[in-house]
Amino acid sequence: MATHLDLEEQEQLDQLKHFWNTYGTLITWVLLLAAGAFLAWNGWQYWQRDQSARAAALYDELERGAQAGDTARVERALADMKSKFASTAYAQQAGLLAARVLHDKGNADASRAALSWVVDKGTDPGYQAVARLRLAGELMAAKSYDEALKQLSGAMPSQEFEALAADRKGDIYIAQGKREEAKAEYRKAWSAFSPGNEYRRLVEIKLNAVGVDPVSLAPAAAPAAAVPAANASAAK
Numbered sequence: 001m002a003t004h005l006d007l008e009e010q011e012q013l014d015q016l017k018h019f020w021n022t023y024g025t026l027i028t029w030v031l032l033l034a035a036g037a038f039l040a041w042n043g044w045q046y047w048q049r050d051q052s053a054r055a056a057a058l059y060d061e062l063e064r065g066a067q068a069g070d071t072a073r074v075e076r077a078l079a080d081m082k083s084k085f086a087s088t089a090y091a092q093q094a095g096l097l098a099a100r101v102l103h104d105k106g107n108a109d110a111s112r113a114a115l116s117w118v119v120d121k122g123t124d125p126g127y128q129a130v131a132r133l134r135l136a137g138e139l140m141a142a143k144s145y146d147e148a149l150k151q152l153s154g155a156m157p158s159q160e161f162e163a164l165a166a167d168r169k170g171d172i173y174i175a176q177g178k179r180e181e182a183k184a185e186y187r188k189a190w191s192a193f194s195p196g197n198e199y200r201r202l203v204e205i206k207l208n209a210v211g212v213d214p215v216s217l218a219p220a221a222a223p224a225a226a227v228p229a230a231n232a233s234a235a236k
Contacts, residue, residue: 055085125157163192
């Protein structure tokens with residue numbers, strides 16, 4: 001009996017050895033790859049958290065510079081943000097904040113450069129759209145009308161942004177003396193804004209100024225259904 005069991009055990013050992021000799025290397029590589037992927041994922045997550053924390057600290061520095069009105073401090077912080085943390089959302093927020101401060105301090109060129117960076121290098125469509133709208137406004141103020149319109153020529157990420165872009169185009173056309181083109185853009189903006197949107201009221205004022213009654217743009221009410229003759233008789 002013992003000999004029989006010994007033979008069975010030896011056969012199982014031989015099968016195990018054969019299996020390991022056949023697949024052992026593959027299994028080892030699979031385990032190593034799985035462990036490597038796990039370590040890489042954890043490392044990536046740690047790096048992301050570290051980048052985000054450092055970018056947040058640098059954004060705080062830029063924000064303090066903005067509150068103090070220190071443009072040199074703002075520009076230094078933005079330069080560091082662009083060189084070290086360009087892929088983070090903080091960098092895009094920093095570009096928008098820096099542009100506002102620089103514009104308020106009369107440094108139009110640096111403001112437009114910051115906005116252009118967000119437009120060109122940003123990864124969030126919303127931040128990019130805000131930068132394009134603001135850049136178009138600054139270019140319009142500088143009478144660079146063609147460049148301003150170019151900033152608004154691409155697709156926007158949502159209907160609200162499309163409406164804002166149309167309104168800004170209308171302003172640019174008004175500045176150029178192109179009244180009909182302005183009317184068309186203001187109509188687009190008015191139609192794109194939801195009825196309860198406060199900005200729509202501003203567009204209504206602009207439409208009135210160019211001779212367009214916003215009421216004429218509202219969809220016509222559907223005609224009341226005719227009452228069948230039989231029902232009308234019954235109602236009497």
